[in-house]
Amino acid sequence: MRPSRPALAATLVPAVALGLAACSSPDDAPETPETSAATDAAGGECSPETLPTLTEGTLTVAAGEPYEPWYVGEPTSGEGFESALVYAVASELGYAEEDVEWVTVTFEQIISPAIKPFDIAAYQTTITEERAEAVDFSSPYLTSRQGVIVADEGDFAGASTLADLEGARVGVTASQTSLDAAEAAWGDAVEIVPFNAAGDGMTALSSGTIDAMVMDVDQGVAASTVYFPDTQVIGTLPATGEPEQLGLVLDKDSELTDCVSQAVEALEADGTLAELRTEWLKSDDVPELS
Known part of the structure; x- marks a missing residue:
């Protein structure tokens, strides 16, 4: 990572960073959560004044150990696809950058049914029916290949x-x-x-x-x-089965899910997500092998 990039010869990155990708088998078909209009579960506006976050006026976001292309440097940098995505979602919901607080978690903490120490998590988590029984997912922000x-x-x-x-x-x-x-x-x-x-x-x-x-x-x-x-x-490789999609993770039946999904969908609609994918993922021009 740019300020503190690990030595390329070390095997810690392969074992820790690359090993944490949250891919799933195509047998676990993605299920996109339904979203409502610009209101939260209680019928109010999606804004810091009305959203029932863990800390009033603050959006607490969970991530794992940072590694590229998802995080460049620390998550607070705003650099890397998921770091930039989080700040874009936060802005869509009305939160300033200083209102976003980051916490470090394990992948197991994210997908377990336990009460979450975060409002949303951005950790390359594939949407599957099995996981959706334990947690909520936002609308997908990336379809992987x-x-x-x-x-x-x-x-x-x-x-x-x-x-x-x-x-x-x-x-x-x-x-x-x-x-x-x-x-x-x-x-x-x-x-x-x-x-x-x-x-x-x-x-x-x-x-x-x-x-x-x-x-x-x-x-x-x-x-x-x-x-x-x-x-x-x-x-x-040619796609097989259901597409593999990533979503932000929330506590099961979270009152924030509709608003977060709406924010992701708005960023997709206005082209912001496409711009972030091009800037940080750099895989647009990778061809499909035949």
Whole structure:
């Protein structure tokens, strides 16, 4: 991260940062929450004066350990996709930057049914029916794709199609979307190698243990440009099943959910989300492999 970017040779980033991505299997179909007009659950305006936040007049936001492209530096910086997103949502709701308070949480705290120490959480959390039984989600702010990463000096550096990768050893993160997407794309034409965390797979790719790694393309772009500069994203896999979408997380049946969803939808409608995706995720031009 720019002020305090971890050493690229260290494996802490793969194990901690990349391993925390909240992807899910396509079997967990996304379910977009319904939103109301510009009112909260009690029928009042969506404003700091009426929203029942943990601290009156303050929007408490949860995040994990910051890493690119989601957070550049500390979450308070406003840099990185989710940091910028939070401040845009807060502004839409009427909160000034100084009215946003950040807390650090684990991913388990976010998706558990326990009472939350935050109003909203921005932690790359995939919307699934199972999780929606324990927490509320805002309207989605990002639809993700699965990217394919290869080593710059590897045997498959020149690959540009799915067929070019036949016979490769392809890393995936076990029990996540990358596994299902890779199986659907190649079947038995590649050897799929599961890893507990995406960072472990990226380390294996850099060392030549595997030939390619499949992971969230936005995370992959950051991994290949910031943490593992000896790799490159060559494309995305064809979509399978329901689209994987990320949403802000709130306490179950939160009175804030409708207003937060409305804010996200307004940012989508006026082009703000598209601008933030282009600025911070830098995956718009990554082609789909055929």
